[in-house]
Amino acid sequence: NTAITNQLARRLIKAGDAAISGQQFAEEFGISRTAVWKHIKELQEEGYDIQSVKKKGYFLSAVPDSLKPEVVQPLLETAVIGRNINYHETVTSTQIIAHQLAQDGAPGGTAVLAETQTAGRGRLARNWDSAAGKGIWMSIILRPAIMPQRAPQFTLVTAVAVVQAIEEVTGLRPEIKWPNDVLLNGRKCTGILTELQADMDSVQALIIGIGLNANQTQDDFDPAVREVATSLRMEGDKPVERAVLVRSIFRHLEKYTDLYIENGFAPLKVLWESYSVTIGKRIRARTAREVLEGLAIGITDDGVLELKTDDGKIHTIYSADIEL
């Protein structure tokens, strides 16, 4: 895959539905029409669905279902997030790789992507089921200049970005269950895991893990999660182009982290609430110390959940599993 092939792919992506003629490509890239044709063929062999229309030229109707940097990067519209991609067929956990890269000084925006994970993890060392080639298993390194105690807000910011990306690409309407689940029809389609490298008073790196079920069918899931999990394909009845979804997640995440840095959490809190299934409901919250039952009345400006128990007391909850 040469530099010119990549540029050609990027040009086709930018053109969208509009066809570009071989002659036009030849002029733009300063190569012969035969060379253009060879590059187009190379892209087709890689899985790009390029149609050619008589007298008009070429247009792109689908990108390959792959998360390889050469597929993802030409799509990107971001300045920072995803500009540096660390791709693997198989890893233990993208979180582990990202932690190592962050320690070694990888820049903010670096993203680790894998087709499958052998030891994908959730919170509290729980397993994350990562079917090969069926989902988006990625970890993004961010380096915001914030106090460590604000790190959990990034789980909520990321959830908003993921929901909007899913909406944009599939037209589905996901909901957020505090703190880190994205649901479709009450089943989990995405889990988010925010981890931290920090000193007492500053964040060195946030490692934001996103596990998104894209194209699994029911049988692709581990029996242990089959009852609670769903995928975009199962809810939307058609497969999704994972690279296109990654592009959209990156764009929304960059937009909202910028907004966060400029204006704090308040504007994001409003957005988050508009997608929440938790707020205003009676819930049961299992924290590390206790089980609390009551009304979820809202989240604070810090992203902390407020729960009112029947004795009228308001509890602030930093981390818990929620049952609706």
Ligand code: BT5
């Ligand atoms: C989470 O934890 O939801 C965070 C999951 C983060 C996964 C990503 S994938 C890329 C990156 N690399 C990693 O190693 N991790 C991150 P938690 O709230 O603790 O939920 C875990 C629970 O979700 C499990 O105990 C299962 O019940 C359920 N679960 C496991 N795999 C699932 C899947 N593929 N889809 C839906 N639910 C699943």
